[in-house]
Amino acid sequence: MRDMLLKDKVVIVTGAASGIGAAVAHRYASSGARVAVVDINKVGAEKVRKNLVNNESHRTFYCDLAEPSQCSAVVADVLEWAGRVDVLVNSAAYLERKQIDDVDVDFMNRTVAINMTGPFFLARACAKIMKSQGWGRIILFSSQGAYTGGYNGSAVYAMTKAGIIALVKSLAREYAADGITVNSVAPAGANTQMLHGGMSPEDVADFIDKIPMGRLAQPEEIAEACEFLASDRAGYITGHTLDVNGGMLMR
């Protein structure tokens, strides 16, 4: 039997209706946590919640990360529900593939709002609570694209994911003395809607050809890294971006 690394922790997982966020919600619930299943897709989030271990211990919350006020509000709602907030995993993100010449200001603003501004305000709101508790874990999501500039029409997305790497360093330094660690995870190709949406099967096959392990990650494999980073075992790791990429990019 596995150790219950997150026993009784209250965790917020955004983007939990789908893909990696859903896998993190499952892994954390199995590890003993109470999960706030957060997404803009409340129906999808509720479906995930119902299938979690001990499903009555968890709760679904709506939040559109494009709205900073909703980011602070959802953290306050979780605090009211569970009385504490121990871990934040921000898996939600927006990727629409657009060539650079087709990018307009609205598209730029929406991508930046969801992928950078939202995580900033979520993390800050959580850190305020974690500080008063003297313990916390903040895990954001970067991407291999942060290092490479992205793949096939993902320039703006890649730019925001590079911003996350700087953000975790700033937050990590600021909150280190408060018992809060801040890290991010950088997948390359994970088998989710985000990867397959906007890529032809030929593009996906070409992408997989470049992965030394010869396959995409399963969302559960990314969730394992998130469980480790949220646990006491990772207590001295902060400001780090962890590549979980099958060897596709070795930095």
Ligand SMILES: NC(=O)c1ccc[n+]([C@@H]2O[C@H](COP(=O)([O-])OP(=O)(O)OC[C@H]3O[C@@H](n4cnc5c(N)ncnc54)[C@H](O)[C@@H]3O)[C@@H](O)[C@H]2O)c1
């Ligand atoms: N899948 C990959 O290959 C890959 C590669 C690199 C990085 N990542 C990163 O991993 C994380 C998870 O990606 P995924 O593949 O699971 O994606 P996904 O598309 O399966 O899930 C994304 C979730 O975010 C939610 N979401 C989107 N906009 C939102 C908003 N405005 N407010 C709240 N929720 C919103 C969606 O409803 C969805 O449930 C993302 O941060 C992504 O950038 C994924």
